[in-house]
Every structure is written in C-alpha cells, then in structure tokens.
Amino acid sequence: MSAPDMGQLYRQVDQHEERALQLLEELATQPSISAENLGLDEMAELCRQKMEEYGIEARLLPTDGGPPVVYGEIKGAGDKTLLLYNHYDVQPVDPLELWESPPFEPSRRDGKLYARGVADDKGDIAIRLEAVRLWKELYGDLPITLKFIFEGEEESGSPHFYRFVEQNKDLLQADACMMEAGGLRSDGHPSLTPGVKGMLNLQLSVRTARNDAHSAMAAVAPSAAWRLLWALNSLKGPDGRIQIAGFYDNVRELNDLERTVIESNPSTEDAVRSALGIDTFLDNLSGYAWQERLYNGPTCNIEGFLTGYTGSGYKTVLPAVASAKVDFRLVPNQKPLDILEKLRLHLDAHGFADVGIDEVYGAEGPARTPLDDPFIQFLDALSAEFVGKSTVVVPNNAGTAPMDAFVEVLKIPTAFTFGGSGYDGSQIHAPNEHIRIPDLATGIKFMLLVFSRFGELTLG
Amino acid sequence: MSAPDMGQLYRQVDQHEERALQLLEELATQPSISAENLGLDEMAELCRQKMEEYGIEARLLPTDGGPPVVYGEIKGAGDKTLLLYNHYDVQPVDPLELWESPPFEPSRRDGKLYARGVADDKGDIAIRLEAVRLWKELYGDLPITLKFIFEGEEESGSPHFYRFVEQNKDLLQADACMMEAGGLRSDGHPSLTPGVKGMLNLQLSVRTARNDAHSAMAAVAPSAAWRLLWALNSLKGPDGRIQIAGFYDNVRELNDLERTVIESNPSTEDAVRSALGIDTFLDNLSGYAWQERLYNGPTCNIEGFLTGYTGSGYKTVLPAVASAKVDFRLVPNQKPLDILEKLRLHLDAHGFADVGIDEVYGAEGPARTPLDDPFIQFLDALSAEFVGKSTVVVPNNAGTAPMDAFVEVLKIPTAFTFGGSGYDGSQIHAPNEHIRIPDLATGIKFMLLVFSRFGELTLG
Numbered sequence: 001m002s003a004p005d006m007g008q009l010y011r012q013v014d015q016h017e018e019r020a021l022q023l024l025e026e027l028a029t030q031p032s033i034s035a036e037n038l039g040l041d042e043m044a045e046l047c048r049q050k051m052e053e054y055g056i057e058a059r060l061l062p063t064d065g066g067p068p069v070v071y072g073e074i075k076g077a078g079d080k081t082l083l084l085y086n087h088y089d090v091q092p093v094d095p096l097e098l099w100e101s102p103p104f105e106p107s108r109r110d111g112k113l114y115a116r117g118v119a120d121d122k123g124d125i126a127i128r129l130e131a132v133r134l135w136k137e138l139y140g141d142l143p144i145t146l147k148f149i150f151e152g153e154e155e156s157g158s159p160h161f162y163r164f165v166e167q168n169k170d171l172l173q174a175d176a177c178m179m180e181a182g183g184l185r186s187d188g189h190p191s192l193t194p195g196v197k198g199m200l201n202l203q204l205s206v207r208t209a210r211n212d213a214h215s216a217m218a219a220v221a222p223s224a225a226w227r228l229l230w231a232l233n234s235l236k237g238p239d240g241r242i243q244i245a246g247f248y249d250n251v252r253e254l255n256d257l258e259r260t261v262i263e264s265n266p267s268t269e270d271a272v273r274s275a276l277g278i279d280t281f282l283d284n285l286s287g288y289a290w291q292e293r294l295y296n297g298p299t300c301n302i303e304g305f306l307t308g309y310t311g312s313g314y315k316t317v318l319p320a321v322a323s324a325k326v327d328f329r330l331v332p333n334q335k336p337l338d339i340l341e342k343l344r345l346h347l348d349a350h351g352f353a354d355v356g357i358d359e360v361y362g363a364e365g366p367a368r369t370p371l372d373d374p375f376i377q378f379l380d381a382l383s384a385e386f387v388g389k390s391t392v393v394v395p396n397n398a399g400t401a402p403m404d405a406f407v408e409v410l411k412i413p414t415a416f417t418f419g420g421s422g423y424d425g426s427q428i429h430a431p432n433e434h435i436r437i438p439d440l441a442t443g444i445k446f447m448l449l450v451f452s453r454f455g456e457l458t459l460g
Numbered sequence: 461m462s463a464p465d466m467g468q469l470y471r472q473v474d475q476h477e478e479r480a481l482q483l484l485e486e487l488a489t490q491p492s493i494s495a496e497n498l499g500l501d502e503m504a505e506l507c508r509q510k511m512e513e514y515g516i517e518a519r520l521l522p523t524d525g526g527p528p529v530v531y532g533e534i535k536g537a538g539d540k541t542l543l544l545y546n547h548y549d550v551q552p553v554d555p556l557e558l559w560e561s562p563p564f565e566p567s568r569r570d571g572k573l574y575a576r577g578v579a580d581d582k583g584d585i586a587i588r589l590e591a592v593r594l595w596k597e598l599y600g601d602l603p604i605t606l607k608f609i610f611e612g613e614e615e616s617g618s619p620h621f622y623r624f625v626e627q628n629k630d631l632l633q634a635d636a637c638m639m640e641a642g643g644l645r646s647d648g649h650p651s652l653t654p655g656v657k658g659m660l661n662l663q664l665s666v667r668t669a670r671n672d673a674h675s676a677m678a679a680v681a682p683s684a685a686w687r688l689l690w691a692l693n694s695l696k697g698p699d700g701r702i703q704i705a706g707f708y709d710n711v712r713e714l715n716d717l718e719r720t721v722i723e724s725n726p727s728t729e730d731a732v733r734s735a736l737g738i739d740t741f742l743d744n745l746s747g748y749a750w751q752e753r754l755y756n757g758p759t760c761n762i763e764g765f766l767t768g769y770t771g772s773g774y775k776t777v778l779p780a781v782a783s784a785k786v787d788f789r790l791v792p793n794q795k796p797l798d799i800l801e802k803l804r805l806h807l808d809a810h811g812f813a814d815v816g817i818d819e820v821y822g823a824e825g826p827a828r829t830p831l832d833d834p835f836i837q838f839l840d841a842l843s844a845e846f847v848g849k850s851t852v853v854v855p856n857n858a859g860t861a862p863m864d865a866f867v868e869v870l871k872i873p874t875a876f877t878f879g880g881s882g883y884d885g886s887q888i889h890a891p892n893e894h895i896r897i898p899d900l901a902t903g904i905k906f907m908l909l910v911f912s913r914f915g916e917l918t919l920g
Contacts, residue, residue, distance in 0.1 A: 035773060156773075197676070201774055210737025214889075215787050216657070216859035217732075218761035219754050220741045225762035226696065233693040236686065238811065272677075277670025277780075281680045294680050301678035302685035303777050308764030313495060313616075314661055314785050314821045316860075317763050320737075325774050327675050351698065361774045399676035400776075429674075 004139055004452050012134050013444045020440050021113065023050065024126035024421070025106040027088075028115035034089035034156040040067035043088045047125065047150050048072075054133045056148065061168060066160035067152035071171070074132060076142035078455040083147045083174035083412070085402075086125045087154030090117035091429045098431035112434045119435050120428035121180050123421020125150060127440060131447035143455045147174055151402070157201060157362030158402035165405035175459050176375040176413045177406045178450070181420030183439055185392060187266055190383035190418035194376045195368030195396025196403045197298075198330035200339050203359040204228065205323035212308065215316040225307040228322035231352040235326075235343075236300045240282060242328075244346040247298070250333045254296050257371050258395045262291045265392050294398050299329040323358075329400065336363035365404035367414070368396050375413035378457050383418040386446050391418070413459070419446035464599055464912050472594050473904045480900050481573065483510065484586035484881070485566040487548075488575035494549035494616040500527035503548045507585065507610050508532075514593045516608065521628060526620035527612035531631070534592060536602035538915040543607045543634035543872070545862075546585045547614030550577035551889045558891035572894045579895050580888035581640050583881025585610060587900060591907035603915045607634055611862070617661060617822030618862035625865035635919050636835040636873045637866045638910070641880030643899055645852060647726055650843035650878035654836045655828030655856025656863045657758070658790035660799050661821040664688065665783035666814050672768065675776040685767040688782035691812040695786075695803075696760045700742060704806040707758070710793045714756050717831050718855045722751045725852050754858050759789040783818075789860065796823035825864035827874070828856050835873035838917050843878040846906050851878070873919070879906035 013020075027050070032043035044060055044067060051058035051072040060068035070088065093103040093116050101107035103116035117123075128148070135142055149172065151161055165172060185191050208222040236242050254262070269290055273281070285293055307322030309315035328339055340363065347355050369376055371393060383391040397416060406414040421435045421443055422428060473480075487510070492503035504520055504527060511518035511532040520528035530548065553563040553576050561567035563576035577583075588608070595602055609632065611621055625632060645651050668682040696702050714722070729750055733741070745753055767782030769775035788799055800823065807815050829836055831853060843851040857876065866874040881895045881903055882888060 199776075201776065203774070208738065213736050214859065215759070215761045215763060216789060216857070217736065218759040218787075219757040219789065219858055220732075220745055220750060221736055221738055222742055223762060225765055226698075229689055229692055229762070229765070230698045232689055238686075238690045272680075276673050276677060276681055278668065278681055282682055285680055290680060297679040299675070299678040301675045301776075301778055302683060302689070302768060303675060303774055304768030304770040304779065305685055305689070305765055305782070306770035308762060309785065310764040310766035310783070314663070314763055314787070316659075316661065316761075316787055318761055319764065322765070323770070325769065327678075327774075327776055329676060329679065397676070398679055399674065 006449060006452065009134065009138060009448045010445050012138060013441050013448070016130070016134065017441050020126055020130040020444060021437060023130060024113065024118060024123055024440065027122040027126060028106045028117050029104055031104045032089050032117070032152070033092050034067070034153045035092050040089060040152045044068045044070050044152055047088050050129055051148065054129050055136050056132060061164070063160040063164045069152065069164055070148070070150040072148035074142060074146050076144040076146065078143050080455045080457065081145040081147060081174040082454050083149070083172060083177040083406070084128055085149055085151070085177055085179045085406070086128065087121050087151045087180070088125065089152045089155050090120065090122070091155050095431060100432055108437070111437055113437055114432055114434040116433055119422030119426035119433055121154070123435050123440065124181050124443070127419065127421055127443035127447055131444045131451065134444065135448060135451055142451055144451060147172060154402065157199070158364065159362060161402040162405045162409070165409045169409055172410055174410065174412055177410070179401060179403060179414060179416045181417050181443065183420050183423040184387065184418070186271060186424045189266070189389045189392045190387045192376065192379050192383060192391050192393045192415055192417055193397050194371065194373070194413070194415040196366060196401045197396060197398060198334065198336055198364050198366035198404065199327055199400040200330065200336040200363050201327040201361040202357055203323055203325050203361070204231065204355055205321065205358050206231070206355045207321045209320040212317040212320045215318045218318045221318060223318055224322040225319045227352070228307065228324055228355060231347060231355040232302065232324060234350045234352065235346070242298070242300045244339070244342050246342050247339065250335065251298060252332045254292060254395060261371055261393050262295065262395070263288055265291065265394065295395050296331050298331050298334060301327050301329070303327055329398070330366050332366045332368050334366060336365060364400055364402060365408065366396070367403040367407040369407060369413040369415060371395065373413045374457060374459050376415060379415055379417050382449060382453060386449055387418065419443045466909065466912065469594065469598060469908050470905050472598060473901050473908070476590070476594065477901050480586055480590040480904060481897060483590060484573065484578060484583055484900065487582040487586060488566045488577050489564055491564045492549050492577070492612070493552050494527070494613045495552050500549060500612045504528045504530050504612055507548050510589055511608065514589050515596055516592060521624070523620040523624045529612065529624055530608070530610040532608035534602060534606050536604040536606065538603050540915045540917065541605040541607060541634040542914050543609070543632060543637040543866070544588055545609055545611070545637055545639045545866070546588065547581050547611045548585065549612045549615050550580065550582070551615050555891060560892055568897070571897050573897055574892055574894040576893050579882030579886035579893055581614070583895050583900065584641050584903070587879065587881055587903035587907055591904045591911065594904065595908060595911055602911055604911060607632060614862065618824065619822060621862040622865045622869070625869045629869055632870055634870065634872055637870070639861060639863060639874060639876045641877050641903065643880050643883040644847065644878070646731060646884045649726070649849045649852045650847045652836065652839050652843060652851050652853045652875055652877055653857050654831065654833070654873070654875040656826060656861045657856060657858060658794065658796055658824045658826035658864065659860040660788040660790065660796040660823050662817055663783055663785050663819040663821070664691065664815055665781065665818050666691070666816065667781045669780040672777040672780045675778045678778045681778060683778055684782040685779045687812070688767065688784055688815060691807060691815040692762065692784060694810045694812065695806070702758070702760045704799070704802050706802050707799065710795065711758060712792045714752060714855060721831055721853050722755065722855070723748055725751065725854065755855050756791050758791050758794060761787050761789070763787055789858070790826050792826045792828050794826060796825055824860050824862060825868065826856070827863040827867040829867060829873040829875060831855065833873045834917060834919050836875060839875055839877050842909060842913060846909055847878070879903045
C-alpha cells in the first residue's frame, strides 16, 4: 500500500466533524453507570452495533460476574496488531442539581459539548471508531489490525477485567496496547504515561457492643470509634510512613532513565497546588522529590470514616460500630494481595484482631512499560511530531487503571497516550463534564497518524 | 402542726391515682423538644398554669438566651426550704417509626403509660405537683417551704442554667435540693446519687484543601482524615490514658467513706454488661475497680467522626474536611473550661494547630455532695424506710446534670433521689418511653414522706 496522504485524511476529519460529534452524542445519550448497574447491557449493545456499522467485526464477551466486554476486530493489511482499550461505563452523576443541562442529554454550548462521559471515556470511543471509518472510506483496508475492547466496569475498579484478559489471552494478543487517551496538557505539551499505580481498596470495621450506648458508659465500656481510630493510626502515623511490616519490601526505586525523564519535565506543582486549593504539599515536597513521591510513592489513604452521631448539634453516644474505607496505591513491584495479607497480619500483631477487613472493593496491580521500550519511544516521537512540542513522559500515572492485565498477562507494551477528547478542564467525574468540540477532530487526526505509522514500528 | 397520718395520705394517693395520671397525660401531650426548639414556651406556660391551679405561686423567669425557667413557690409552716429541680423539655422522638403509639399522644397499655417524657422528666413533675395538691387538700399548709424550678434545656446540656442560678441566687436559696428522681433499681433497692460528672462537649474539625480530591493525590497532598485521626490519637492511645498535659491534675481520689460505700454496693456488672451487649469491660475491669472507674474515671469519648465518602461501595477520594464530636466526662475537681484550655494547648503543642475546636456544645462542671452530709444521710434512711430495703448510694452518677449550680452557687446539699416515675426499662431517650402506672403513686407517697420529715432535719 502506498503511503497515505495525511493532509487529505486530516481534511476529511474536518469535513466530517459533525458526524463524529453526532456519534458521541448518541453514545452519551445512553446512561451507563457501573456503580449503579444502570444501562450497561444497553450501552454494550450500542457499542457493538456502532462497531458493526463502521465495518468492525464485533461481539459481546461475557465476564465472570460483570457486564460484558465489547470486543471488536478489523483486520489490516500488515502483520502488526494494535489493541485499543476503552471503557463504556461512566461515573455517577451526583450531585445532579449542579448540572447545567441533564447529564444524559448532550448539550452544545459555546464550542463545547456537555454530557456525562463525553471526556471519560465515550469521546475516545467516538474518536477511535470515527478514525476507522474515515480511513476505510478513503483507503479501504487499514495498514494494521485493530482489536478493540470496551470494558463496562472501569469506573468501579475493573473487578472482573484481569480475569477476563486471562480467559481471552489468545484472542486479545497484540503487539501493543493503547489505553484511554488524554488531551494536551495545559502547558500545550502532549503527554505519555506508560504505567499506573495499583490499588488495594477495602473497608475496615469494628463492632464493640450490640448498640450505641450513653457516653457516660465510656468510662468502662469499649468504643468502636477509638478501636478503629487506633487501628488506623497503627497503619500510618503523622510522619506518613506506612507501618505495615514488609509494606515497602517490593517497591522498585526509579531507575536512571526514569529519573532523568522526570527531571526534564516542566513543573506542574503550582498548577496542582492551585487546583487542590492547598498551600503546601506533604513534607513541603517540591521539585524532583515531589514528582518522585507522586509517581513512585505508595499511599495509605482514608477515603472515609464514619462512626457514631455526626449530624447537627451533638448526641452523647458511645459508638458501637465504626467503619473506614481505605485505599492503598501501590507501585511496581508491590502486589495488592500480598499487601492485603500483610495488613491482616499487622492488625492481628498490633492487637487489632477485632478490626475486620469486611469488604475488598478492588485489588489491581501496578504496571509500567519501560521508558526505553520501542512502543513508548514511538508514541513519544509521534505525539511531539503531531503537536509540535516535546512529549511529557512520566513513568506512571498516580492513579489506577487495569493496565496490569496487558502488561502481565498479554506481556505487551501499553500506555496512556495523547489524542483523547478531554482536556484539563473537562471536569471528569464531576458535574458539567464536557469537551471542547475541536478536540474531537484533533484526536481523530492523531489516531489516523498512529494507524499510518504503527506498521513501521520494530517492536522488541 | 400535729404529725400527719401517712396512712391516710397514702390512701388518698391511691384514690387519686387517676387524677395524677391525667395530669401527666396532659403534660405529655404538649411537645417540648429542646434540641428542636419545639413547644418550649407552650410547655413552660402549661407548667406555670398547673402550678397556679395547684396552689403554687408561679412565674416564668427568663434565661440569657434559652427558654424560660418555670419558678414556683409555696410557703410552708416551718422554716425549712426544699428546692425541687425538674426539666420540662424532652429528648427528640427519632426514629419515629419505631414508636408503637405517637410520642405525644399518651397511650395506656398493659398497666403502662407510653409517651415521650413520661419517665424523663414529666412524670416527676406530675408526682411533685400532685403531692403538693394532696397534702394541701388534707392538711392545708405544708410543713416546709417548697421552691420549684423546671428547666427547659436539660436534654440539650443546660447551657444557660448555671448563669440563671447565679442571676437568681437569692430567690433560689434553700436548705437542700432534690434533682430528678429515679425509680427502684432492678434489684429492688432504692438508689441515692449525690453527685454527677461534669462534661465538656465539643466538635473538632480540620480542613486541608478546598475540596475533596482524587485519592491518587494522597501521595503528595494532605488528608483531613489523617490529620484529625492523628490529633485524636494524640489525646488518647490504646492504653486509655488521656494524654492532655495536666488533665488529671485536679482529680480528687475517692475518700475512705466513698470507697467503703461503693464496696458495700451490690454488683451491677453483669446487668450492665448484658444491657450493653459486651463481653468484657475496658481493661477487664471488675469489682471495686470497675465501680471506681465508672464513678471516678474521667473520659475522653468520640461521639462521632465523619470524613470523606461513607456510603455504599467506595469512592476514591482524599477528604478535604473531617470533623469529630468529642465529650469529656469530668470528675471533681476538674473544671471544664480549664480542660478546654489544656486541650487547645495540647493540640498546638503536638503539631495540630490546624485542628480547630469549632463548637463547644457544653461545659458543665462535676459536683458531689459529701456522703456524710446530713441531707444525704436523711434521704438514705428515708428511702430505705419507705422501700424496706437498704439504699444503694454511689458518690455520683456516671452521667451529667446541672447539679454544679446548686452545689457551687447556692452551696446546698443536692442529690438524685428515689421516688421518680420511671424504672430501668422505661426506655428514656428511646422510642416507646413509658412508665409502669403504679410507680406514679409510689413516687407521690415518697414525696409526701419527704414533706413530712424534711422539717425535722438538722442540716449542717
């Protein structure tokens, strides 16, 4: 096949911007909230239909206990295969009253499109499907084989996804994987993130009596509030060091290349500080140390703690029950189930056998594709070429996504890339989620560039 | 005046049981929830009218910011004056759905009377007013002067009561004071409690950022949840010892008489353990040590703690705000405002200047009238005589009531006595509060006995 004319492709993208927008509006009209088990089957079926309509062979694959995964495949001329991961589920919409237009009725205002999921992650789905359609319309066959998987539980911690990938290992085999895509950074640079932290997410609770008692009884009777508070304090004191024996054993320090890459990155400290509305970071972190902690510091975070009476005024009660939701963000090469076991041992060893781990919401492993992997270098260069500014690469996201399945099970290089529908101000997970409409076309163009070049890549 | 015929008086009580019951039903029909500022003026006015109707000179006295106190006075033949304290406010009724009959529609069932306040404390009001009426009907003048004060904020920590007593010191002067009355213990003994613990009741809170953030940011950003948890942990660790510098300085150890009296008391450990639904007390306390801790152990109790997301499932947030309601029960001679000051110093000294004391719900002092006070000995003997079983005396209640105003300002002996409308199973503060109807008559009889004998007492 002769080299495609990217200029011609890009013009087609611009001419068909309205078509891509309508596709996204159609996807965003279907509610699909995994946390509420709302509309997931309907959304999966809609994605399957759209794939078929766009010339992608598609089917729904079951998971062990979760909603189906939408699988699509379109054979290309060359021998390379690129796996594209997205998720069709979205975050809940609460607080609904803060939305300026209904979350599942896409609304165009001032060059933006508002609806739940337009940035996270239905916009990326629209970009990738539209890129396929445009390429086929202009050139027929794609130069590479594409495999699509759209998961339905990403916003709920992907509890069945790792197992799904294990069960479909052969089907999903590919040369590399692109996860969800991001937009330009606010400083105008594209970003590339070939890793994620893992997460162990659970609830601890304790019961010390049948019912709450009058607080006069605190003189002689145990308190669930204090028991859980002390147990949590034993996990991490004011110095921030996590006290679970062996917690840090498997933490891999950043290597020279990772350090060098991080040191070359423009600082985002001020922007992050301002976005969070804080004066200083923990331990007055700044510069390289701040980035190192952000990317390679495991955490023990209290998502929530509830005990006793917490309404207006007061109530003199001695609480009988207390519970806390705790998440640990893990870095290579920590393993969530190993940390879970060490946590239980810690509680028992510190006199907190009464504190139960009563729910494990998620256990996702960390993952990193090495920065010198050819796929990462390819995306680094391609993003910079496309945008005209250097790519900002970090070893991993500070958050979590089901990347470990690709890296550990399929053993393929994987990254979050440039080319998504959202931007810094998209308010994902919040009311009034939106995209800037022109970013859709930008994403499609970048995806077409990836299609055109991925076949040339020599992978390790 | 010749000695009254108690037998005749008691028969009158029995004959007029229905009248006392109707008075209580009328009082219990008027809602008067101080926590909700509901019906307080109406209730105060109803009490005033009833006093007048019963021959007691009555008026409403203002408080600095709270509902009025109902003051009543009836001059007696002798020179002794007894002050009778009650409260006309009641606890909230939630959860309403657990009530078998509406809380402000008194309902007689199976020899019991159900309604909010029938035990705590409107039953005592009915008993005391009815006792006055019966005495007057039979003998005319009372042998002693009675002064009544019915407070309207006892269930909300009596925030204006101490000041009220200071402002009306001369008016309220008396030889002794009887607080609310209790019923028989479940072992059939009457009880007498000439003291209370004090209480400092407050809310601590901390804000570390403008809004909750994604929990990925926990690697570098401060957490309100951890900040408050560590601050609380610094107040009291798993050994139960309160770490605020100087907290125990003014604790007066129990004296020999108090120890002897406590040691002679029948054990209630099993009953308390069973009522609370717990297996063991703190530190495996039992016997004398258990009672000593219950009566003379100050506490630091977490009434409630709330931070972050605490609904079903999870939400990966880094909480920006956290708050906890904490009550300290204090024993003689601790002072609540001194403890408040020491708490602030403690937080500052331990690196928790960011933790604010943002509400002080109450600061009531502890109080004890000595066990060898003639008034206490008088009530001890009188209760035992009336019931036919020895009186169980403890130095103070493990809970709190505004007794410090009488002991510190009026400097008169004061006690919680036998002769109330309630019993162990009355479910005060809970749905389906009720009394056993015959206990009303018992209370009236005991009150009449007090009227007849109090004049003979030689007070110190």
